[in-house]
Amino acid sequence: MDTQKWINEGYNFLIEYGPKVIGAILIWIIGSWIIKMLLKGVKKAMNKGNYDESLKKFLLNLIGWALKILLIIVVLGTVGVETTSFAAIIAAAGLAIGLALQGSLGNFAGGVLIMIFKPIKIGDLIEAQGEIGVVKEIEIFTTKLTGLSNREIIIPNGALSNGNIINFSTEGTRRVDLVFGVGYDSDIKKTKEVFSKVLAANPKILKDPAPTIAVSELADSSINFVVRPWCTTDDYWDVYFGVTEQIKEALDAAGIEIPYPHQVEIHKEN
Structure with missing residues (x-):
């Protein structure tokens, strides 16, 4: 049963x-x-x-x-x-x-967005979160940069994806912005010719777009010129430092004064 x-x-x-x-x-x-x-x-x-x-x-x-x-x-x-x-x-x-894991998830989401939309890639020179460096590694939670003085900079991806990113490598060329001041007795036309010769003699400066040379300001003790040549991203610092040195030498050779601050002492007799 x-x-x-x-x-x-x-x-x-x-x-x-x-x-x-x-x-x-x-x-x-x-x-x-x-x-x-x-x-x-x-x-x-x-x-x-x-x-x-x-x-x-x-x-x-x-x-x-x-x-x-x-x-x-x-x-x-x-x-x-x-x-x-x-x-x-x-x-x-x-x-x-x-x-x-709220903070970590925010960094993870930022890393996913960076890897999907690719605003930056390894080898790019960027400015973000107040730091400038070359992108060395993009990880899930952080992005590593090599700073200009060979420092390792680690930026959380959450902050990186939500902040402003300046990518200097995207276009392949950069404009070098320089300012030089000469004395008020200097001839403007002659000064421009000196600048033009220096830029034309530098092989790392691009012909197109053409450099800009113009008077930008009549300052207290100097006539200020903006000198803006273009170069490839890789040559930026060579052009920046090289042109600065070459223009100083060219101005000296042309007898054009670069003014510097003067201090006047007044002695009052009793």
């Missing part, structure tokens, strides 16, 4: 849960295949977009785990397991982790 009872209960269990279990297995197999195909498609799209290798691996793992968790919830729901509480627990855990 007991044996027959167990047989009947087992039969009823199979009748009730058998189709659900088979359905859950089929959903798992088909779902796993769909996830595999989706990840292949995402990987192919990332390869075409030239995404950073570390970003590709991270995003593929993240998408893969998210889809697998969703598939597990669907499978459990198919066999009759209450998934509402399970989903609520996952959501609560996600919220708690998000609040605990």
Whole structure:
């Protein structure tokens, strides 16, 4: 009698849960295949977009785990397991982790945006967050620069992506902005000719666009000229320092005075 009872209960269990279990297995197999195909498609799209290798691996793992968790919830729901509480627990855990890692998640999101939209790339000379340097490495949470004095500068990606970025390497050329002051007795035309000869003799200065030489200010003790030659980004500092030295020598040779501050002492007798 007991044996027959167990047989009947087992039969009823199979009748009730058998189709659900088979359905859950089929959903798992088909779902796993769909996830595999989706990840292949995402990987192919990332390869075409030239995404950073570390970003590709991270995003593929993240998408893969998210889809697998969703598939597990669907499978459990198919066999009759209450998934509402399970989903609520996952959501609560996600919220708690998000609040605990708020700053890190902001830097992570910034890193993802930088790697996707690529406002900068390795080797670019940039100015950001009050620092100037060459981009050495772009990581998920931080970006590393090599400063002009060979310092390593580490900037959080959250601040980098939300702030202003000046990229000096994008266009390939830069304008060198220089200001020189000469005495009021100096001939303006002759001074411009001296500047023009110096710029024309420098092989690193571009002919197009042409340099700008103009009077910018009549200062207290000098006539100030702006001298603005163009050069490639790599030659910027060579042109900056070289032209400054060459113009000083050329002005001296031409007898054009570069004024400097004078101090007058007045002695009053009692």
